[in-house]
Amino acid sequence: MRICASAAEAVAGIEDGSTVLIGGFGMAGMPVALIDALIEQGASDLTVVSNNAGNGDTGLAALLAQGRVRKMICSFPRQHDSWVFDGLYRAGKIELELVPQGNLAERMRAAGAGIGAFFTPTGVGTPLAEGKETREIDGRTYVLEYPIRGDVALVGAHRADRMGNLVYRKTARNFGPVMATAAATTIAQVSRVVETGDLDPEAVVTPSIYVDRVVAV
Amino acid sequence: MRICASAAEAVAGIEDGSTVLIGGFGMAGMPVALIDALIEQGASDLTVVSNNAGNGDTGLAALLAQGRVRKMICSFPRQHDSWVFDGLYRAGKIELELVPQGNLAERMRAAGAGIGAFFTPTGVGTPLAEGKETREIDGRTYVLEYPIRGDVALVGAHRADRMGNLVYRKTARNFGPVMATAAATTIAQVSRVVETGDLDPEAVVTPSIYVDRVVAV
Amino acid sequence: MSLSKDEMAARVAADIPDGSFVNLGIGQPTLVADHLTSGSGVVLHTENGLLNMGPAAVGDAIDPDLTNAGKQPVTERPGSSYFSSADSFAMMRGGHLDVCVLGAFQVSASGDIANWHTGEPDAIPAVGGAMDLAIGAKRVFVMMTLFAKDGTPKLVPSCSYPLTGVGCVDRVYTDVAVFQVGAGGVQVLDTFGITFDELAERLDVSLRPA
Amino acid sequence: MSLSKDEMAARVAADIPDGSFVNLGIGQPTLVADHLTSGSGVVLHTENGLLNMGPAAVGDAIDPDLTNAGKQPVTERPGSSYFSSADSFAMMRGGHLDVCVLGAFQVSASGDIANWHTGEPDAIPAVGGAMDLAIGAKRVFVMMTLFAKDGTPKLVPSCSYPLTGVGCVDRVYTDVAVFQVGAGGVQVLDTFGITFDELAERLDVSLRPA
Numbered sequence: 083m084r085i086c087a088s089a090a091e092a093v094a095g096i097e098d099g100s101t102v103l104i105g106g107f108g109m110a111g112m113p114v115a116l117i118d119a120l121i122e123q124g125a126s127d128l129t130v131v132s133n134n135a136g137n138g139d140t141g142l143a144a145l146l147a148q149g150r151v152r153k154m155i156c157s158f159p160r161q162h163d164s165w166v167f168d169g170l171y172r173a174g175k176i177e178l179e180l181v182p183q184g185n186l187a188e189r190m191r192a193a194g195a196g197i198g199a200f201f202t203p204t205g206v207g208t209p210l211a212e213g214k215e216t217r218e219i220d221g222r223t224y225v226l227e228y229p230i231r232g233d234v235a236l237v238g239a240h241r242a243d244r245m246g247n248l249v250y251r252k253t254a255r256n257f258g259p260v261m262a263t264a265a266a267t268t269i270a271q272v273s274r275v276v277e278t279g280d281l282d283p284e285a286v287v288t289p290s291i292y293v294d295r296v297v298a299v
Numbered sequence: 300m301r302i303c304a305s306a307a308e309a310v311a312g313i314e315d316g317s318t319v320l321i322g323g324f325g326m327a328g329m330p331v332a333l334i335d336a337l338i339e340q341g342a343s344d345l346t347v348v349s350n351n352a353g354n355g356d357t358g359l360a361a362l363l364a365q366g367r368v369r370k371m372i373c374s375f376p377r378q379h380d381s382w383v384f385d386g387l388y389r390a391g392k393i394e395l396e397l398v399p400q401g402n403l404a405e406r407m408r409a410a411g412a413g414i415g416a417f418f419t420p421t422g423v424g425t426p427l428a429e430g431k432e433t434r435e436i437d438g439r440t441y442v443l444e445y446p447i448r449g450d451v452a453l454v455g456a457h458r459a460d461r462m463g464n465l466v467y468r469k470t471a472r473n474f475g476p477v478m479a480t481a482a483a484t485t486i487a488q489v490s491r492v493v494e495t496g497d498l499d500p501e502a503v504v505t506p507s508i509y510v511d512r513v514v515a516v
Numbered sequence: 517m518s519l520s521k522d523e524m525a526a527r528v529a530a531d532i533p534d535g536s537f538v539n540l541g542i543g544q545p546t547l548v549a550d551h552l553t554s555g556s557g558v559v560l561h562t563e564n565g566l567l568n569m570g571p572a573a574v575g576d577a578i579d580p581d582l583t584n585a586g587k588q589p590v591t592e593r594p595g596s597s598y599f600s601s602a603d604s605f606a607m608m609r610g611g612h613l614d615v616c617v618l619g620a621f622q623v624s625a626s627g628d629i630a631n632w633h634t635g636e637p638d639a640i641p642a643v644g645g646a647m648d649l650a651i652g653a654k655r656v657f658v659m660m661t662l663f664a665k666d667g668t669p670k671l672v673p674s675c676s677y678p679l680t681g682v683g684c685v686d687r688v689y690t691d692v693a694v695f696q697v698g699a700g701g702v703q704v705l706d707t708f709g710i711t712f713d714e715l716a717e718r719l720d721v722s723l724r725p726a
Numbered sequence: 727m728s729l730s731k732d733e734m735a736a737r738v739a740a741d742i743p744d745g746s747f748v749n750l751g752i753g754q755p756t757l758v759a760d761h762l763t764s765g766s767g768v769v770l771h772t773e774n775g776l777l778n779m780g781p782a783a784v785g786d787a788i789d790p791d792l793t794n795a796g797k798q799p800v801t802e803r804p805g806s807s808y809f810s811s812a813d814s815f816a817m818m819r820g821g822h823l824d825v826c827v828l829g830a831f832q833v834s835a836s837g838d839i840a841n842w843h844t845g846e847p848d849a850i851p852a853v854g855g856a857m858d859l860a861i862g863a864k865r866v867f868v869m870m871t872l873f874a875k876d877g878t879p880k881l882v883p884s885c886s887y888p889l890t891g892v893g894c895v896d897r898v899y900t901d902v903a904v905f906q907v908g909a910g911g912v913q914v915l916d917t918f919g920i921t922f923d924e925l926a927e928r929l930d931v932s933l934r935p936a
């Protein structure tokens with residue numbers, strides 16, 4: 083675990099072609115400073131996994147606008163201010179894998195938890211399960227889904243201690259904790275780094291083992 | 300959610316033949332008052348799911364000694380003070396399903412999370428996976444495991460509020476949170492019930508939706 | 517007289533048992549919250565990670581870190597809890613919510629729902645938590661007008677729009693009638709300004725009276 | 727001179743990189759903690775739900791709600807975190823621990839481990855977290871005497887005891903030698919009071935020198 087002096091230092095080394103998990107639900111929990119640093123950093127041909135596909139012209143939308151994302155894996159790209167994604171998608175310039183939100187979370191949970199695949203009831207009988215293996219278990223039909231692993235996770239949290247333990251704030255928690263478990267390298271932006279021992283061990287949401295780099299912004 | 304006046308009231312209605320999930324790792328988190336009340340209550344022919352199979356002559360061991368448990372599902376029945384289980388097992392008076400501890404937790408997690416089955420790497424190639432479906436995924440072999448659902452969960456927590464939100468204390472947390480999600484009826488014993496609003500919403504471990512009855516002991 | 521959106525929301529709210537754990541989908545179903553009495557003990561869930569959500573936030577109470585699934589600022593009530601998206605969808609998928617109220621483009625007689633995609637080729641597809649909600653809650657209520665603007669019914673023998681979930685809807689609350697749907701077929705539970713026979717004539721599904 | 731248990735533990739500790747997240751199995755592996763320097767930054771995990779476990783608790787520090795996987799009272803260090811068994815085993819199974827140290831009855835040349843059941847018909851079988859630990863950590867170290875009391879080797883061509891995990895052990899630390907095992911066969915990394923040739927004679931597996 084390393085406390086970084088800048089967002090640029092935190093995102094250093096992200097390679098072209100990486101799968102990048104980006105936290106946030108709309109703007110809540112979105113690690114904007116890390117995304118801005120990733121734009122500066124220059125990695126391209128990325129696969130981005132995030133619940134939405136960017137808002138307005140900043141953050142994830144700006145990364146998309148620069149043509150740096152080959153594929154989006156998300157549940158809800160269509161928002162009132164998602165014109166950047168919409169344009170790229172309609173122009174055939176970005177690939178989209180649409181995943182029901184719960185399957186998106188559970189597939190990352192599986193990656194983090196060492197589960198090889200799981201049978202979920204979500205999506206059964208819908209176009210999003212087409213071509214996938216299904217099975218009836220105890221009278222209910224399930225579809226088999228596989229893990230989504232990240233090379234990198236960019237997570238927006240509230241506080242970190244110097245070991246990398248994280249706590250979040252209200253509904254900005256959303257995808258941060260599961261993404262932190264699912265990536266080879268997890269990078270967190272927080273509003274403040276506190277001393278080790280200052281977070282209540284009963285209330286830590288992301289244990290330090292999941293966090294590789296932290297930057298306060 | 301009901302705050303019960305006594306452990307007897309809390310365990311009322313548990314039926315013969317029920318599957319009962321019982322929290323605790325050794326004595327830490329063991330809901331002793333609820334188990335004692337279950338002994339009084341009289342339900343028999345039970346399947347009990349718990350990490351261990353009772354210590355000494357009290358609590359779960361006393362329930363076993365009364366011949367009320369048809370089957371134990373656990374990971375570690377053999378302890379230095381597990382003579383009650385040992386005797387029943389050697390006499391062929393109790394059925395044992397031995398499950399690796401992580402699969403035990405994950406199978407209850409699947410029950411609570413609506414997952415129909417999952418591929419786990421734990422136990423592959425060992426006697427505990429014999430006869431089970433296996434599959435190679437991305438070069439690794441996994442075994443398919445199914446959910447364990449409880450009719451009732453008996454959980455030992457630290458504090459509840461009047462809505463049923465729970466927090467735990469240190470490693471006494473162990474199986475409580477996952478069992479609370481996996482049973483049709485979850486009954487928690489706590490050391491104190493506090494007013495609604497007195498627990499930090501960021502630090503609640505078991506949200507109120509999972510809790511049906513609470514008793515302070 | 518047919519019901520206004522607000523009256524529909526009140527009708528849905530009246531059918532939610534006290535003490536239920538409820539998720540209200542984005543759009544019209546959000547109105548249901550306004551008709552739940554404070555004494556009902558109904559606890560609202562929002563899938564972005566909060567149980568016991570309060571009403572919309574206004575003024576100084578607006579906090580960008582506290583929104584509902586529609587990304588609108590909301591408040592928390594005493595006794596709330598926050599959790600991750602993985603835990604939130606485990607809660608939904610695991611069948612712990614008592615009731616979920618969803619909007620829909622179409623519902624079939626057997627309880628299939630289509631509410632995420634019109635099927636138009638140039639539409640940007642977006643599903644969010646709709647499929648998880650549709651299959652997760654113990655009871656799924658749909659709230660919609662019974663007829664599209666061009667007069668075609670939205671309660672249909674079989675959905676023509678892409679499905680959200682199969683056989684998962686229990687009740688359909690519309691401006692002119694309330695229906696029970698599912699494996700047992702369609703039963704008319706209530707009508708507003710329309711007769712059973714008129715309904716039977718305008719819909720392409722077999723109806724049973726209440 | 728062959729190593730004492732304490733010397734074996736010190737030898738294992740010396741091979742654990744600074745800053746590692748480590749699980750020490752119950753029994754002998756617990757001794758390794760005594761040889762990790764405070765400056766090493768090694769963080770200990772206990773599968774009953776604690777990261778950054780401290781040393782054994784004594785006197786007033788004993789708390790029945792704070793134990794290790796062996797159910798012995800322990801302490802927490804600053805920067806620790808508590809989590810449920812489901813989360814703890816997700817952490818293990820997901821490959822997040824850098825090193826796990828286990829005891830064993832037998833280890834095979836290809837890295838299979840048997841450490842949960844002697845196979846005796848009247849034994850009460852008990853597995854606990856052994857199978858999860860064996861397959862979960864990035865590197866699995868085994869700590870055991872090389873020979874049973876009757877002189878039979880415990881590093882074997884193929885385990886005769888029921889397996890805990892297949893092909894998962896990286897290193898075997900014994901009183902007389904340290905071995906690298908796995909798909910590449912067995913390499914002798916270190917010896918204590920025994921020669922390579924003596925080892926090769928007493929073991930039924932092919933050995934490569936370091």
